[in-house]
Amino acid sequence: MSAVFTIAKRDIKSYFASPKGGAILFFFLILMGSFFQNFVVSYVEYEQRAAMQGGQAPTLEQLLRAFFYNLNFILVLIVPAVTMASFSEEKRNSSLRLLQTAPVKALEIVLGKFVATAGMMGIVLVAASVYPFYLVLFGNPDSGVIVTSLLGMFLLMCSQLAFGLWVSSMTNNQFMAFLFTMFGLFLLLVLNWLAPTLSGGGSLETVIKYIASTDHLDSFLKGMITVSHVAYFLCFTALFLFLTNVSLDSERWR
Amino acid sequence: MIEVKGLSKRFGQLQALNDVSFTVEKGQIVGFLGANGAGKTTTMDILCGCIGADAGSAIIAGHDITEQPIEAKKRLGYLPDVPPLHLEMTVDDFVSYAAKLHQVPINALNTRVNDTLQRLALTDVRHRLVGNLSKGYRQRVALAQAIVHDPEVLVLDEPTEGLDPAQIVQIRELIRSLGGKHTILLSSHILSEVQNTCDRIVIINKGRIVTQGTYDELTRDLSQGKVFRLRVARSVNDALTRLKGLPGIVHARIEDDHGTDAIEFGLEKSASDNAPEDVARAVMDGGFGFRELRQKTKSLEEVFFQVTK
Numbered sequence: 001m002s003a004v005f006t007i008a009k010r011d012i013k014s015y016f017a018s019p020k021g022g023a024i025l026f027f028f029l030i031l032m033g034s035f036f037q038n039f040v041v042s043y044v045e046y047e048q049r050a051a052m053q054g055g056q057a058p059t060l061e062q063l064l065r066a067f068f069y070n071l072n073f074i075l076v077l078i079v080p081a082v083t084m085a086s087f088s089e090e091k092r093n094s095s096l097r098l099l100q101t102a103p104v105k106a107l108e109i110v111l112g113k114f115v116a117t118a119g120m121m122g123i124v125l126v127a128a129s130v131y132p133f134y135l136v137l138f139g140n141p142d143s144g145v146i147v148t149s150l151l152g153m154f155l156l157m158c159s160q161l162a163f164g165l166w167v168s169s170m171t172n173n174q175f176m177a178f179l180f181t182m183f184g185l186f187l188l189l190v191l192n193w194l195a196p197t198l199s200g201g202g203s204l205e206t207v208i209k210y211i212a213s214t215d216h217l218d219s220f221l222k223g224m225i226t227v228s229h230v231a232y233f234l235c236f237t238a239l240f241l242f243l244t245n246v247s248l249d250s251e252r253w254r
Numbered sequence: 255m256i257e258v259k260g261l262s263k264r265f266g267q268l269q270a271l272n273d274v275s276f277t278v279e280k281g282q283i284v285g286f287l288g289a290n291g292a293g294k295t296t297t298m299d300i301l302c303g304c305i306g307a308d309a310g311s312a313i314i315a316g317h318d319i320t321e322q323p324i325e326a327k328k329r330l331g332y333l334p335d336v337p338p339l340h341l342e343m344t345v346d347d348f349v350s351y352a353a354k355l356h357q358v359p360i361n362a363l364n365t366r367v368n369d370t371l372q373r374l375a376l377t378d379v380r381h382r383l384v385g386n387l388s389k390g391y392r393q394r395v396a397l398a399q400a401i402v403h404d405p406e407v408l409v410l411d412e413p414t415e416g417l418d419p420a421q422i423v424q425i426r427e428l429i430r431s432l433g434g435k436h437t438i439l440l441s442s443h444i445l446s447e448v449q450n451t452c453d454r455i456v457i458i459n460k461g462r463i464v465t466q467g468t469y470d471e472l473t474r475d476l477s478q479g480k481v482f483r484l485r486v487a488r489s490v491n492d493a494l495t496r497l498k499g500l501p502g503i504v505h506a507r508i509e510d511d512h513g514t515d516a517i518e519f520g521l522e523k524s525a526s527d528n529a530p531e532d533v534a535r536a537v538m539d540g541g542f543g544f545r546e547l548r549q550k551t552k553s554l555e556e557v558f559f560q561v562t563k
Contacts (some may be wrong), residue, residue, distance in 0.1 A: 006354045010340070010347075017342040098338040098399065100304045102355040103327040252306040252320075 003104045007112025011086070012119045021120065024081055028074065028124055034129045035070050039063055060141035064132060065221050068149045071128060072217060075153075075160060076189060080181035081166025082120050084174045086113045087248070091172035106249045110165065110241055117161045125154060133148025145223040155233035156213055160185055162240035169247040188213045255280045255407055255437035256301070260518070261310035263296055263461075266541045270459045274310070277456075278556050283433040285448030286441040289562060293439040295335050297458070298411050301439070302332040315406050315437075328357065331405035335412055337396030345376055349398050356403035370402045373425060373428065389416040397425070408438045408561030414447060416477040426451050427555055445555050457563040472557050481550045483509065484517045484533065487543025502529045515545070 015021030043063050050057035090096040099109050133145045163184055168177040191212035199205040209215060212234075216229040256278040261273040271293045278284045282341060284363060288294045299305045301312045303319045303326065312319045317326035340348055349367050356367050371377050374394045379387060379416045384395055393416050394519045400408060413429065442448050448455055449469055456466040471501055486493045490508060494517055497506050506519035521529050530547060 005356060006351065010351050013347075014340065014342050093339070093341070094334060094336040095338040095340055096353065097332070097334045097336075098352065101302045101327055101330065101332040102352075103324045103333075103357060104355060105324065138349060206324070252303065 001108070003108045004101075004112045004115060007099070007104075007109060008115035009121065011113060011116030015116075015120050020085075024078060024120075024126065025079050025127060028078055029041075029127055029240055030078075031074055032071065032128055032131065036067060039066050039070075044252070047235065057222050060135055060139050061145055064135065064141055064145060064149065067131060068153065072156070072189070075157060076182060076185045078124060078162055079157065079160040079185060080178045082117050083161055083168050083181060084177040085168070086117060087169040087244075088171050088173050088174045088177045092174075100251075107245050110245045110248060112177075113165055113244075114158075114161060114208075114241060117165065118158060121157045122154070123159060125150065128153075142223065145221070148220050151205060151225065152217050152229075154229065155220075155237075156217055157239070158232045159213065159236040160188075162237040162244070163188075166244045166247065167242045169244045255284075255316055256409075256439055257286075257311075257313040258297070258301065259311050260262070260314075261297065261300055261312065262308045263300065263305075264308055268459050271300075271307070274458065274461070274463055276369065276440055276456045276463060276466055278437055280437055281434050282453045283429065283438040283440060283451055285447065285455045286458065287448055287455055288441070288444065288445070292458045292562075293461040294302065294458060295411055298332070298409050298439070298441060299334070300408075302330060302334075302409055303327060303393050329406040330451065331356075331400035331403065331408045333396055333400040333408075333410045333413055335415075337392055338399065339384050339392060339396060342380055342383065344383055345387070345395055345398075346380045348395060348460060349376075349402055353402045356357065356405075358403050366402055369470075370398045373401075374398050375424065375426035380507065385520075390418055390421050392423075393417055394421070395554050397428075406437060408436050408542040409442045410438065412442055413440060415517050422447075424532070445558055452480070457534055457558065457561055464561045465557075481518065482530065482533070482542055482547060483550050484537070484547050485545040486517070486537055487515070487545055489540075489542055490515055493537060493540060493542040496542075497533065508510070518550070 015024075040063070043058055043060075046058045050054075057116075087096070090099070129146075129150060132141070132150075135141050136143060136146070164181040167181045168174075168186065171177050171180075188211070192209055192214040195205045195208040195212070199208055210232075213233075216232045219226050219229050255499070258277070259275050261274040262269075263269050274297055276284075284291060286297070288296055296305070297496070300307045301314070301319065303323050314326040315329040316408055317329070319326045340351075343351065346367070349370060353363055353366055361512060368377075371380055375397060376391070376394055379391060384392060387395065397410070397413060400410065410429070413563070417425060426447065429438060429440065431554050433451075433453070440448070440452065452469075454466065454468055455472060457464050457472075484493075484497075494506060494508060495501055497517060497519060502522045504520045506517060509516040509518045519533075534544060536546060
């Protein structure tokens with residue numbers, strides 16, 4: 001099991017040994033910051049309008065939900081950038097041979113890569129929680145919702161990372177890995193809206209909606225931790241880590 | 255120590271390996287020789303568990319690489335043809351990482367890494383990034399990765415590729431010093447390297463083992479029917495005609511690579527032991543001016559070209 005951490009440690013270090021880790025955080029924070037500023041400005045606007053003309057004032061929870069939905073979208077860009085190189089780069093420069101000839105199981109390699117990417121995304125998530133933290137500092141939002149939202153986001157990230165690793169394990173081209181991962185994650189995001197047209201209603205629609213990540217995330221953003229939704233993310237992650245393992249092992253069958 | 259039995263591998267239409275079998279005894283250094291695309295790297299990749307074989311088995315230190323891969327890989331160090339390096343790491347970090355992957359115990363880690371770096375003359379560059387090193391240094395870092403855990407079996411795919419002559423000599427000496435304690439399979443297309451370093455030689459061509467044995471065995475087997483070289487002072491062509499008339503002489507011809515005063519000829523297996531004497535007498539009698547008569551030994555090059563033709 002120590003191999004998992006040896007691999008993970010090296011990978012996380014390598015994100016920051018190159019400009020990559022920094023660049024990911026830089027663009028992520030620029031995007032999130034500008035959106036957050038935008039949300040706060042409109043929140044204040046609505047609040048003033050409600051005070052002058054009467055009507056329902058917006059709540060901080062609504063602001064938070066908008067923020068996390070936004071994060072959900074940006075992850076579609078960030079996660080592929082984090083996972084794209086995991087296997088494809090090692091395949092391209094043949095450093096994968098080092099792992100393949102070491103006394104390490106394919107599953108340990110997969111878990112090592114997963115822990116590394118999860119660590120990197122953990123850093124991203126910590127950086128992103130600066131904004132909810134501001135709200136706690138200057139307002140009084142329901143902090144329970146923030147915690148469940150962050151948890152939901154982390155689970156969502158894990159499932160996305162597992163998917164990204166699987167794609168990366170099937171190619172030696174980083175760009176292809178990025179593109180296909182982004183496409184896949186985007187599809188998972190919008191599947192909810194496409195479901196009626198794809199299925200024409202009925203039970204198929206329910207199945208397609210179940211596959212989409214949106215509904216599962218929703219309950220976390222509303223402040224609920226539901227076993228079935230936690231299970232969805234865990235199963236999704238496990239499934240794609242398993243597929244990555246298969247894809248890596250299959251080099252020895254072909 | 256290394257036992258390869260009946261390996262076959264097909265890549266689409268290409269039969270890369272066909273029933274490849276050989277063994278390497280404990281402590282031996284065996285040279286694996288073949289032209290580009292002969293199947294050296296494929297054999298080594300299968301041997302080290304990177305790709306699977308269609309048929310056959312590979313056993314390393316008593317452990318089958320497909321049945322007990324972890325046990326086999328613990329005892330194995332592999333230098334692939336493309337060095338498996340992380341360019342963004344320092345030499346020190348990279349070698350320690352390789353050592354940790356190969357389960358070198360934590361308390362022995364530093365000594366092992368230091369020893370290895372010293373052995374490969376990498377101490378001066380230990381804090382530099384692998385990506386900033388020249389090709390020769392990178393090759394040595396890759397070699398460090400293969401020997402840092404002191405494996406029983408070493409598989410080296412063209413270890414001196416890209417090194418300068420002084421480094422080649424160093425690496426050869428290193429490999430020779432590793433022999434005896436370690437079992438080494440070494441591939442190369444540089445024949446003199448194999449001739450100098452290896453105890454035994456396995457020659458592969460188009461996915462098949464064509465011949466194997468010690469250098470002496472290989473050259474002896476292939477020089478049946480001895481070859482001689484004769485130098486005369488004058489009238490080489492007349493001497494050649496005269497020679498062709500003698501019994502037991504075959505393939506007599508003017509040697510083309512050294513001026514035109516030399517004749518190369520072979521002796522039939524059945525020729526009598528006196529044949530060289532007859533030749534000498536014929537030259538003396540003909541007044542061609544006897545200069546030199548000697549038996550040619552075959553170099554590994556000739557053996558190689560003969561068996562892979």
